[in-house]
Structure formats: structure tokens, C-alpha cells
Amino acid sequence: MRALISVSDKSGIVEFAGELNKLGIEIISTGGTYKKLREAKIPAVEVSEITGFPECLDGRVKTLHPVIHAGLLAVRSNPSHMKQLADLSIKPIDLVIVNLYPFKETVMKEGVTREEAVENIDIGGPTMLRAAAKNYQDVAVVVDPKDYDKVLSELKEYGEVTLDTKFYLMQKVFMHTAAYDTLIANYLREQRNDDSFPETLTLTFEKVQDMRYGENPHQKAAFYRETGKRKGSIADAIQLNGKELSFNNINDTNGALELLKEFTEPTVVACKHGNPCGVGSADNIYDAWKKAYEADKVSIFGGIVVLNRELTRNIAEEMMNIFLEVVVAPSYEEEALKLLQTKKNIRLLQLADIEVPQYEKAYDLKKVNGGLIVQTIDSKLLPDGELKVVTDRAPSDKEMEDLLFAWRVVKYVKSNGIALAKDKQTIGIGPGQVNRVWATKQSIEHAAELIGPDATKGAVLASDAFFPFDDCVEAAHKAGITAIIQPGGSIRDEDSIKKCNEYKIAMVFTGMRHFRH
Structure with missing residues (x-):
């Protein structure tokens, strides 16, 4: 039995290779891995001795050779394949232990250049992994050091890796190479400042933890971290x-x-x-x-x-x-x-970086049955340019301070959403109602119930979208609210403006809505 070992992540590799050697498995290796094994006095043969061709181009070409890939891809149960190996004096390779150049770690370093990133795109590694995984029934391929113990245990117990484990390892290979290629593609996309939606969308995330259950106890769940230099997230x-x-x-x-x-x-x-x-x-x-x-x-x-x-x-x-x-x-x-x-x-x-804003080019994803709807995140609070005062009375400085405070809050209230504020404090929130006047009345009722009957006197109101009727202004006036901020844009805006002027309520249009479904 022969094993090919070439790893960037060398954790545990000396111990693993030592155990393989004790089992009488011949080890082929490359570059830094070969040196590490030899320093540990573990017998190993360099790939160049097997191929008869030296490593070249600064190590870019070493395992890309028919002697290696024929040894990986030959189907042992196919007499024709085995005859060709014999005719060509090629020995099969039964075990592949490979992990890839640290592309993720490279691009996450501060100040990394594009040249450094590209140099850390592995070519030979993914090729060997895919070849070995394709021939999984004959070749056990290990990409994750966490699987070393499992493979060793089976080799010691059965003299080989079981077919079920080989199939499991095959799956891990293609998950690993898919994530690796996705990281590269997304890095290049960022380098090009490409903000278009790609024809095929592939994302990669790393599991942080399994959870006891999901939104409800009968649902399974796990938490995944977005790969990349994102700060300030949970x-x-x-x-x-x-x-x-x-x-x-x-x-x-x-x-x-x-x-x-x-x-x-x-x-x-x-x-x-x-x-x-x-x-x-x-x-x-x-x-x-x-x-x-x-x-x-x-x-x-x-x-x-x-x-x-x-x-x-x-x-x-x-x-x-x-x-x-x-x-x-x-x-x-x-x-x-x-x-x-x-x-x-x-x-x-x-969370040390709690104030770091969201990455503006990030996607907001919502899974629907049979597909995915994707949008850029709602990263803007207000549009470029000045707010538009549409009533006879403009808000005072204090009212404007509270209006902007309430606008920040209502951006994150489920639609239809209303937020009431006074002295930079929310006093009533009406979230997720099926019509806007209900959300307005709910926020006013909550303020009266939770803070007091006069809580809304002198308060301001923010609405995540326009008023389709003047009934929200009517409710606001009855509650003693003195200023309103909303996107505007309804065909009946004039009704609300007229009603505000009648009650001397200041109203500001933002020209930007913040639906949150």
C-alpha cells in the first residue's frame, strides 16, 4: 500500500505518517512536507523520484504528472487499467493525504497583494484530491486532519479503509474544493469591484456550531460564519x-x-x-x-x-x-x-468591534421554496441630499434630533412599522401590522400603557413607508405628537400634508423607505 502526503496544514501529520510507516505503508511526499517527515526520521520518497521529473517553476509543477494521476485514477477491478499500469511500470496510490495552499489565510492578512493571493491558489492539490475522490472505491483521500484517527483506526482493524468511510471522505473532498474555489472566485470579484449579480451565485460559510434545535424544537439547526474579513458581527x-x-x-x-x-x-x-x-x-x-x-x-x-x-x-x-x-x-x-x-x-x-458598520457590498439572502431571493443589504439610512420639509411648519432642532433618532429605529422595525420617540428614547413601537394606521395606534397605545397617558405629548413619529391616507396624522394629533418623518411618495401625500398643516404638525419626507419583511 502506498500513501501520498502533501499538506499545507501540518498539524498532526508527523504522528499520522509515523503510524502509517509502522503499518508498512510506503510514503510519497513533496516539498515542505517531505522535509518535515525526513526531519522526524520517517521514511519517505520524494515525488520527483517517482515521476523521474524534477519539481520546477518554483514548485508550481511537481505532482501534475501521469505517473501520479494514473496511480490515483486506475480502477483496481478493471483488468485493462491494471494491465496499462503494469505496462507503464506505474504503481497504484491507495491513500492520499492532501490539504491546500492557505488561500483564505493569505487574503485575510492586512495589506496582502493580489500577486500574493494568486500565488496561493493551489493547482496540484485540488487536482490530486479530485482524482483520488473520483476513484473513491479504491483510494482513501483525507483532506481534514480531524479524520486521521478514523482512518488509522480502520487501517489497524481491517487492513484497509472501509468503503463507507471512503465515500464519506469523498464527500468531504468535494465540499472542500467547492468552498476553496468559491473563496477564490469571490476574492477576484471583490478585486474587480464587480457589484453585479453573477449568473451563478456560490457562497461559502464555515460551521461555528451545531444547535440543540432551530426556531422551534422540532427543527434542526446550525450556525455558520461567513468567510472573510468581516468585523463587528455576532x-x-x-x-x-x-x-x-x-x-x-x-x-x-x-x-x-x-x-x-x-x-x-x-x-x-x-x-x-x-x-x-x-x-x-x-x-x-x-x-x-x-x-x-x-x-x-x-x-x-x-x-x-x-x-x-x-x-x-x-x-x-x-x-x-x-x-x-x-x-x-x-x-x-x-x-x-x-x-x-x-x-x-x-x-x-x-464584541470589541461592535461599532464597525456592516459591509456595504454584502448580500441579504432569503430562502424561498425552490429558490433564493438576493438583494444588497439596506446600508443607507437616508438618501443623498437634504431632507424635504413639506409642511408650513419646519421641525425645531430638538424635534429634528428626535426625528432622526426615530428614523434610525424604524428602519429595523418589521413592516408596517411605526416608532415614536422623545428625548432620544423610544416610547412606543408598532411592528409588523397589516396596515399602517394599526401600527400607529398600537405604538400610541403601548406608550400610554407602558410609560404613561401623557407619554406621547411632544413626541415625534417615524414611519418606515409612506402614509396612504391621512388617518395616521389624525391619530398622531390626538396623541399630541408634534412632528413626523416618513418617506413620502403616496398619490395621496397632499391629504397628509394638509392635515399636518391643520394641526401644526411638522412633517419631513426622506424620499427613502425601509421595508423590513
Whole structure:
């Protein structure tokens, strides 16, 4: 039996090769792998001795040779194949241990040049892997060091690798080479600044963890990380306490983080079931926390809280009195962390790059039955140019500050969505209603119920899309709301403008909607 070993990731390879040698398996190797094995005094033969042809072109050509690929591709049960091998004095290769040039690691380094990246595109490795995997019934091919023990165990027990394991290894090869080629294709696409939607869309993600279940207990689930230099996402967070994150934890926390990234001043976002339930901004993070908590003391129970400043002891003390699923902050005061860690079930995450905005060229993907709908992410808050005041009365500076605050929030409220705000604090949110007036009335009712009957007096309202009728303005006036921000664009805009002028409500059109389905 013969094995060909050529690996970039050399973890565990000396021990594995040593065990193969003890089993009497002849080892063929190349370049740095050959040197490492020889340094460990493990017998190995260089590929050039087998092929009779030296490595050339700075090592670009070494295994691309008929002696290697005939040894990999010959079907042992085919007499014609075996006769040709004998006539050509070629020996079969039964075991291939190959992993590829570190393309991903190369392109993720700061300042890497295109030339460096291209030089780390492996040619011979994928060719050998695909050849060996195609002939899986005769050749065991190992691409992942995690499989070394399994292969060794079977070689020791049976004298060969079982067919079922070879089939499993074959699958891993094609998953690996597909992901490798996808990384290369997407890197080149980024290098060309190509923002068109490709004719075929291939993406690659790496599994972070399996989950106990999905959105509901009867669904299976796993969490995958997007491959690349993406900072500030939940996939990069360090967990400091609590059980592993669930499907819903990750989904809801991601939504909260997306909203938090719209703010640069100290801000706290509380989120429940994918919708913000309390948002507060202030001069310091404690006051921002108080605003977010007091915006909706009911819905925050069992919710997600994210902060864009260090979580302090005084915030931790107040959090101890609430059941929270997940807390995310860029850092924690030592005393705050110790205190929160006494709550066994709260999931504490540290995300140092929490303020890094989303990558603007990223895709937003939604799976539908039989396909996928793809769009660029909603990365803009407002269109280029000035906002348009459409009423006789323009908003005051304070109203405009609150309008922009509410507009940031409503961008992340499920449509039809309404957000009410006052003093940079949400006071009522109406998410996911089938008509806009219901969302408006719901947000007003929530404000009265959760904060007080006069909560909406002097508040502002943000709507994620235009008003089709003036009924939302009517409801806003009755609640004491003094300013409105909305996209505009309805054929009945004049009805709403006229009603605002009648009630001396200032209204601003953004010219941009933020549907969120």
C-alpha cells in the first residue's frame, strides 16, 4: 500500500505518517512536507523520484504528472487499467493525504497583494484530491486532519479503509474544493469591484456550531460564519457566560446589533423577537440604558440587550433584577462581569468591534421554496441630499434630533412599522401590522400603557413607508405628537400634508423607505 502526503496544514501529520510507516505503508511526499517527515526520521520518497521529473517553476509543477494521476485514477477491478499500469511500470496510490495552499489565510492578512493571493491558489492539490475522490472505491483521500484517527483506526482493524468511510471522505473532498474555489472566485470579484449579480451565485460559510434545535424544537439547526474579513458581527463575539446561543438568540441579537450600528453616541438597544422594544441614546451609557429599559419594562423580559460602550457596574446591578437572554457589549468592567456571571443562564458576549458598520457590498439572502431571493443589504439610512420639509411648519432642532433618532429605529422595525420617540428614547413601537394606521395606534397605545397617558405629548413619529391616507396624522394629533418623518411618495401625500398643516404638525419626507419583511 502506498500513501501520498502533501499538506499545507501540518498539524498532526508527523504522528499520522509515523503510524502509517509502522503499518508498512510506503510514503510519497513533496516539498515542505517531505522535509518535515525526513526531519522526524520517517521514511519517505520524494515525488520527483517517482515521476523521474524534477519539481520546477518554483514548485508550481511537481505532482501534475501521469505517473501520479494514473496511480490515483486506475480502477483496481478493471483488468485493462491494471494491465496499462503494469505496462507503464506505474504503481497504484491507495491513500492520499492532501490539504491546500492557505488561500483564505493569505487574503485575510492586512495589506496582502493580489500577486500574493494568486500565488496561493493551489493547482496540484485540488487536482490530486479530485482524482483520488473520483476513484473513491479504491483510494482513501483525507483532506481534514480531524479524520486521521478514523482512518488509522480502520487501517489497524481491517487492513484497509472501509468503503463507507471512503465515500464519506469523498464527500468531504468535494465540499472542500467547492468552498476553496468559491473563496477564490469571490476574492477576484471583490478585486474587480464587480457589484453585479453573477449568473451563478456560490457562497461559502464555515460551521461555528451545531444547535440543540432551530426556531422551534422540532427543527434542526446550525450556525455558520461567513468567510472573510468581516468585523463587528455576532460570529466574532466572544462568549463569557451562559449556555450556548440558540437559533433565536443569534437571529434576534443580529437584528439588535444592526440597529445599534446606526448610532455613534452612547446607545443601548433592547430587542425581542427581532423587533426593537426599547432604544435610548444619551451622553453616557448608564443614562442610555435607563432610557432603553424604561421604554418598555415588560417586553425586555427575556430579551436581548446590546450596548456600544463598556458595560458598567451600575448597569450590571440593575440587569441582575431582570431576566435577559443575551447581553452584548464591547467590554465589561471587571466588577460588572463578575456580578453578571453569577447569573448562570445569561449569555454574555464581548464584541470589541461592535461599532464597525456592516459591509456595504454584502448580500441579504432569503430562502424561498425552490429558490433564493438576493438583494444588497439596506446600508443607507437616508438618501443623498437634504431632507424635504413639506409642511408650513419646519421641525425645531430638538424635534429634528428626535426625528432622526426615530428614523434610525424604524428602519429595523418589521413592516408596517411605526416608532415614536422623545428625548432620544423610544416610547412606543408598532411592528409588523397589516396596515399602517394599526401600527400607529398600537405604538400610541403601548406608550400610554407602558410609560404613561401623557407619554406621547411632544413626541415625534417615524414611519418606515409612506402614509396612504391621512388617518395616521389624525391619530398622531390626538396623541399630541408634534412632528413626523416618513418617506413620502403616496398619490395621496397632499391629504397628509394638509392635515399636518391643520394641526401644526411638522412633517419631513426622506424620499427613502425601509421595508423590513
